[in-house]
Amino acid sequence: MKKRWLIATIGIFTLMIIVGGSYLLFIRGTMPNNKQHMKSMMNGGNTTTNQTMMEGMGHGASVDLKSTEEKERRLNIPKMLKSDRETKNSIQYTIVAKQGETQFFQDSKKTETLGYNGNYLGPVVELKKGKMVTIRTVNRLSEATTFHWHGLVVPSSVDGGPHQVVKAGETKVVKFKVKQDESTLWFHPHPMGKTAEQVYKGLAGLLYVKDEKTKETM
Known part of the structure; x- marks a missing residue:
């Protein structure tokens, strides 16, 4: 055995x-x-x-x-938003929150997304210290939203928090003077109970504040 x-x-x-x-x-x-x-x-x-x-x-x-x-891995660089009108002391923009579709991968189905002035994410809004800024905020979503200028030093009356709702199909105008030094900030929605959902679907854009020391590289 x-x-x-x-x-x-x-x-x-x-x-x-x-x-x-x-x-x-x-x-x-x-x-x-x-x-x-x-x-x-x-x-x-x-x-x-x-x-x-x-x-x-x-x-x-x-x-x-x-x-x-x-x-x-190709990085999509956001475009600069063209102003509606600009003078020596003032500038005016129109920012539209809208619904769209985005194809993230080749041969994949399109995904329902949100964007500012486009299908997904938003452009770069250039601001200059000392200038008066006028922004037409347009809501073309199917629900209410707000336009919040994250990091920008502005009065609470134009901050765009949950208390300043822009209803679906509505347009509101905000005005403020840029009083801070060169900085890179961003804007996004801030509606009560919907902030996270609207942001991760694509509502986010850049704010680029320039001052007298800014080097012209963009």
Whole structure:
């Protein structure tokens, strides 16, 4: 009995060694060597090496992973909002909260989103210290919203908090004078019980305050 058990044990270990050795030979024959792989990783991912890896894993056709990643990671820079009218001492804008659709990934279905002057997110609103600002806030949503100027030093009467609702289809005008130094801020809705939902659906834009020390880089 002991002899049969010993023979069976030896047979199992022999089989494991044969299978394991065959697998290692397969890996060494299809995967890039460690030095080549490390060099590829240090260079940000070599396309040729990536293709070799994909083919060795049985995917068949070569795939340009680098170009695919670049397309997926492309950053959309918000545009500057064009003013309705500007003089030496004043500037006027129109900001519209609206519903839209956005396709986030290639070949994916479109998602219902919200945006300012577009389908998703908002533009950059440029303000200059010392200027009087007039903004027409237009609500084209199916529900009430507000227009809150986050971080901007303005009177409470135009702050755009939950107490200053703009109903669906309504337009309100706010006026204020820019009194702070150069800064990057943002604007978003602030309605009671709906702030988070409207923001993560896309209602958010940038405020760029310039002063006499601002370098013209934009």
